[in-house]
Amino acid sequence: MKNRFPPKIEHEIGKEILKVENVTSEPFFRNVSFELRKGEILGIAGLVGCGSSQLGEALFGLREMNGNMYLNGTKIKIEDPSDAIAHRIFLVPEDRHTLGLVLQRDVKENHSLPNLDFLSKFGFIKKREERKSVMATVEYLNTKITSINQRVENLSGGNQQKVVLGKWLARSPKILILDEPTRGIDVGSKYEIYKFIYDQARKGVSIIVISSEMEEVINLSDRILVMSEGRITGELSPQEATQEKILALAVRGKES
């Protein structure tokens, strides 16, 4: 069988773009601080329930949170997803059915949902441009659909996930927060999503990959944070990271 992970693509890691300082959202996580660089793939590893998913949601404005966030050195306040979207910070949520997709609508409408501001004029949808935008994303992600009018509930998990990813591509993301990006999808789609992550990093997008699959975090990331019980318990480079080391950090604080 061929490799489950595509060959790593060299990408340049630039200066700091996002700084998160002492953010807390009880009872999920507290005093979390980290920074993210341009073009960096930052892995956040941890066991299910460690608070990393909620951290991702809070950074995107879906959850109330205290603490400071700086984007390119400027303090920003994100209270609603629309604020995050305005800063070009996007979330691909863990549960695509509840947070990512409108299942009974079609591929085209799901794709355009957050993008209608520039895909419409005087409130009317620019059908031709919408179609172009959807087709470009579908081709780039190699999403398997019969037509862009297919209902997303009839797509496989992998293709549904590509629709969720695709929603944000039209807005040229600055920061992508991917929460369990490959959960419940087939091996082929997983491989393509990994390729997508590398390609985005190469283009200078900063990516946070939240995952409980340690192999995934080790293979993808440029740097790995480990969370346990709502705190960051350690930072590892991919060279030094092993499943054992991550696991040791991921259960820290659980013993008592």
Next chain:
Amino acid sequence: MKKMDSTFIRRYGVILGLFGIIAFFAFESPKYFFTFSNFMLISKQSSINALLAIGQMFVILTAGIDLSVGSMVGLSGAITAGTIVATGNIFIGLLAGLGVGAGLGAVNGIIVSLAKVPAFITTLATMSAIAGITLIYTNGQPIWNLPHSFMYFGQGYLTGIPFPVIVMTIVFIIAWIILALTRYGRHVYAVGGNIRASRAAGIKINSVLISVYTISGFLAALAGIILASRLGTAEPTAGRGYELDSIAAVVLGGTSLFGGEGWIVGTLVGAYIIGILNNGMTIMNISPYYQEVVKGIVILLAVMLTSFGKKYWNE
């Protein structure tokens, strides 16, 4: 083989039903039923329900429901009539009636979205409260003495077509355009389909919810004005029970009560089916008591057929 979409049966099932009912009455009573003047009569009789159903559809698309539209018909008719009698100015009267309808609709939307009270409870409460306000405002007495020119809205004709039918047609076309072609329409469907995913797509959920109830209230007021004009008086209990016919029309038209799915042509057809049933059964001399029963059974059958068809096509 290409997989059949359930949208197909949802959409065209109701139209088949419409043809079936038309064929039935045309066969039973060709002399009276199948005439142009009877078609205009049916359109006129369906127009009030169609207006309510179009507003109701916006609400149901967001997975809500508006039970207050019937009471809203009564109150806005009364306010319009009362204002016209008091000021002698029809224009101010219309403005007052429509304003009250839209305003109270917005109140429904604010309670549903900001206070997060379920739509069913919210509009059940406002249905009762608004009916009460109408009784207080009218003192339980019909308002008449309306100027003759006011009767035009309900009784007038424009190029041979009843004015209410023209209003209904214009509202229908605007609503169709909004739902099919605009950004706002997409938001309505999305919010009803998945409210959390819509929020995560940056949509301002609360404004969408408030707006659909406002639309429903506004159209209920428009229906109330036409009704008062047609009757020539504003009855304090006008519009009672109309909410049920409007919901029936929307559901007959294939709109999902769970939100996110529906075709506005279906809603108009649904309103016509109810209108044709009323008309046809009256022509056939069926007792009004039985008419209610038949209507109930037809609605139930239609919805069962739709869900059966959906299952069938999906398998």
